[in-house]
Amino acid sequence: xxxxxxxxxxxxxxxxxxxxxxxxxxxxxxxxxxxxxxxxxxxxxxxxxxxxxxxxxxxxxxxxxxxxxxxxxxxxxxxxxxxxxxxxxxxxxxx
Numbered sequence: 001x002x003x004x005x006x007x008x009x010x011x012x013x014x015x016x017x018x019x020x021x022x023x024x025x026x027x028x029x030x031x032x033x034x035x036x037x038x039x040x041x042x043x044x045x046x047x048x049x050x051x052x053x054x055x056x057x058x059x060x061x062x063x064x065x066x067x068x069x070x071x072x073x074x075x076x077x078x079x080x081x082x083x084x085x086x087x088x089x090x091x092x093x094x095x
Contacts, residue, residue, distance in 0.1 A: 001049045003079045004087055007056065008042030011063055012070040021068060025059045032058075037087060042074070044087055049077065 011021040026043075029036045032055050034047040045052050056075070063071060 001079055002047065002084070003049045003052065003077045004085075004090070005045045005047075005049075005052050005078075006042055006074075006076040007045060007052075008074045009056075009059055009063070010072040011068045012072055014068060021063060021066065024062055024066065028058050028062055029055065035087070046087055049079075052077075 009025055011018050014021060026038060029038075029043060029045065032051075034045050034051060034055060036043050036045040045055070056073075060071065
């Protein structure tokens, strides 16, 4: 199933700045074949739901390896069955 996901992963218990951890997550997402766009509060990712879930597991494994013991995730998924629609298509529809 093809979806557009909005993902936010927040490392907890690592101090006031999480940017070093976000950089690690961003590198993993950028290295994936999935289309992704970071925004101020997370990342939009398009692709097959199973591929996105695998990518999220990779991010979790990396953060675990870095010693992060607690994470807070928010994930929102949207899909359309009536037509193919990309993130760019959605933005173009409202501009």
